[in-house]
Amino acid sequence: MSINKITPLDTFVSNDAPICYGILKPGDHYEGGIPVIKVKNIIGGVILEDDLLKTTPEIHAQYKRAEVKEGDILLTIRGTTGRVAIVPNSLNGANITQDTARIRVSSNDDSLYIFYALQSFNVQQQITLNTVGQAVKGINIAEVKKLKIYHPILDEQKAIAQILSTWDQAISATEKLLENSQQQKKALMQQLLTGKKRLLDEARSRFNISWEKHRLGIFLKEEKQRNKDNSISRVLSVTNHSGFILPENQFSKRIASDEVSNYKVVRQGQYGYNPSRINVGSFARLDQFENGLLSPMYVVFSIKSENLDSDFFLYWMKSNEAKQRINNSTQGSVRDSVGFDAISSFVLKLPEIQEQRKIAKVLSFADQEIETLQKKLNCLKQEKKALMQQLLTGKRRVKLGELK
Template identity: 50%
Template sequence: MVPEGWTLKRVGELFDAQLGKMLNKEAKQKEPQFPYLGNSNVQWGRFDLSDLKTMHFNERELMKFSLIPNDIIMCEGGEVGRCAVWQEIGQNIYYQKALHRLRTKGEILPDFFQAYMESISGTKLLDDYTTRTSIAHLTQEKLLSLPVRLPTLLEQKKIVGILATWDKAITTAEQLLANSQQQKKALMQKLLTGKKRLLDENGERFSGEWKEVRLKELLTEEKSRNRDNKIDRVLSVTNHSGFVLPEDQFSKRVASENVRNYKIVRKGQYGYNPSRLNVGSFARLDSYDNGLLSPMYVVFSVKEGLLCSDYFLNWMSSNEAKQRIVGSTQGSVRDSVGFDALCRLPFKLPLMDEQRKIASVLSISDGEIINLQQKIDALKQEKKALMQQLLTGKSRVKADEEAV
């Protein structure tokens, strides 16, 4: 149903569309080389230009695949429809075939269309226009036939302005989050190396020497198996979310039907996949009392009284730990780090009181980071709900009113 005063259009009626240049062997090697946008450079509402690749464009292609302000660049594959509006003046950057370039014919504001695409992402409407092979694709033919419920330009402008208020709040919160994360990294670098010493409970600065040990003195491998089949919660470990249910990550349960040989991990214990420790897939189980991990995983605990678990968890995410883990994979099969290899890593051990103090200070930083992330998530949910109202016409905005 089209709201009163709106019209139903197809993308092909509203935009000139073009796919980017095909990346081939000649384009990779021939000079001169020019930067181009790929799928990973396009995020919702913004571009990430920190890691641009290059290829050859001839003079005709430089004209054909150049960008002008207000062009929309959209992902053809992967997260189909993900798009942003190009506003980079003076940046000579081009785009490859994995991306659609949409140039408005004048009836639609690019920022309105970007918001519209974001609002239908993951819905049946967009899914019906998506071709699915090994990965999802939004072909040019399907994209051009995609329907758009279109308000007047005046109402579009008002909607874009309202959504921009949420975008600004989200951006501000994300910048604060990035700052807090950087501050924590800097604090970790000082505290976990002993460059900065904290005050003890008497107000005196810790001064004792840190003992040089190997992790084998501080860790115990846990080898319990699910022989009695009493546990059925199968988990995996990711480098971004820690312990997760596979069905949350892959939309379906991917574990074997028979989990009797799976390893048991209990609350407070650690788990990791030996072939992915070098990319940060490591976590402590905090969310559940217990769970199961594939037999390939390593499960271990820290020796209480010698090593503070919170201190160790922070150390494992430090640059020092990451460098030592990467160094330990040299010459190993598939960069694998088994429990024995982990135990051989050198470790500087403060006294328990200092470990706990350091962990307590870093925990305060973690709290700030968690609060900011929750604020960002809430703002995004508010924006999503607002988009569902404004971009469907359920709530109307008029030129002379704020909102109806």
């Protein structure tokens, strides 16, 4: 066998345990039986053990050849192809379905290296190119065995796996920090936007003026200006994940009508939403553009009162209380539509304007922390992706003497 060359996956595999798929029909769940790992259980490089089907010992015995042990690699080969995971000690003796391939790496090679190699762009591309079928797409075992993988010596395999594992640890740690920050922000919103927790004012004294109930309509004004003179050409839409966007950025082309004279004008600082999609969070304030156009079906409004802070209101509209009000407003509506009149009818307890601004400032700091962690996470993932492309193809070699 050639070393530091591209070789088939099969050359990495133990001779006494060839690559194979598992049980065709595992049957109904059999309590106390043998765990069966399905495609849906393999997510993000790990096996989710909370919802494993269990089959009878008799069915398992018929597919004893596919029994897995700690360190085996699983590759999904039917339905959703290309997912990869390593079998943990807790699943020793489990089995797999026909939609998954078991790969047992020989002692001459490193399992963790193959785990990363199978996730690389080059190998995933090979899997995609060899995936066939109509109703259920898949790649057969013969093609899995032929997958071409860079084959360095064992020490270099281990070194590459160590480097990529270090990146995974950094990614995992950052994901946990991000999740914690997101949970902390949710808790802050629940406390601050309901008055359960009061902040300190500029004089370092706690806000103590009682919150008062108001109908939102006294603070808001519906904006109905149309683009009659065609002076604005920027057509926007509102999504539940990115707020105001240019449709062509999401759909790769402009999908709006060329005739936009009847479109509604939305200006910076104003709010817009689709009445039929506000219940899924498609609501936003225009911040990134001076102005734009929205389809006539959209609602556009502004804040007309100095007694309602725009940032505070935006956070409130993302709160659980606002979501519940919106969901209640759609009950009995054929199209689950929430018009401006419905929004205006909401009654909420508001603090004085200074406390509103302080609350918004605290939540803004929380957003900044989340954004910083998200950027760090994205950078780590991109760096790992670039490293994989270099290390798992031999374009960049590891100096073994420098690793400990």
